[in-house]
Amino acid sequence: MQEATYRGTVYPWQCDHVGHMNIMWYVGKFDEANWNLFARLGLTPSYLRSSGRGMAAVQQNITYKRELLAGDIIAIRSIVLELREKSIRFRHEMSNAETGEIAATCEITAVHMDRAARKSTPFEAVIRETAMRHLAEPVMA
Template sequence: MQTYRGVVYPAQSDAMGHMTVQYYVAAFDQAMWHLVESIGYDPEWRHSRNEGWADVRYEIDFRGELKVGDLFRVESDVTKVGNSSLKSHHRLFGPGHKLAAEVHMTSVYFHLLDRRSIPIPDSVSAGARQLLEELAQVDERSGP
């Protein structure tokens, strides 16, 4: 599913005119918020329940370059849901649907005041599992 869209601005580029790593990470971070909202997490819970997400692992592969003015989008999916953790995969595509970067991310559901992991709410786990099932069905139809 598409979770983020953006454009590379001059202030987001390095001395060689390419988007810097910090803005790839920012795009992936914003995509993650849209992904978890789509599976049932309510961002208001940060305030009403003191619950949110802590990213604990990023494994990023850079596949191509984005230059100033390039439009890009991030597509995301859930790869695994545990008791208190969620694994996701995000792909950032540039012009011509060319893969520019991808990240495998592990995020932990987190109590913001106690600073510890807590179980993912049932409604969010159910949404993640439903997305996993939908992705598996698409993969089965696509075949090898």
């Protein structure tokens, strides 16, 4: 794993009736990590706007391992698991930054889209090359 793609705090208003961070906030924090990971791969907001491209999640699986409480500091680290011509699969690990314990993991498959055509489209070579450097195990499918 590399440098964090998200850092934040659990606020009291993000907790449910039993005092744990509510699942909707896990999803939101993982989403913020998505955009930081994408930017590292060259899929920056300016690239997406100027190229007419976009990213669309097609599958997301979250595993909850430890509760997070109000005041906990969170770090998410992300890694690319698989790169295909038009899609990417990656994993986020959310940890309690104080204890180092993994609180949740999220595995996502996302598709690179042509927004005008509303269809998937291949990644540009420079993005593919950058993503390959972030692969957990360099395997090209």
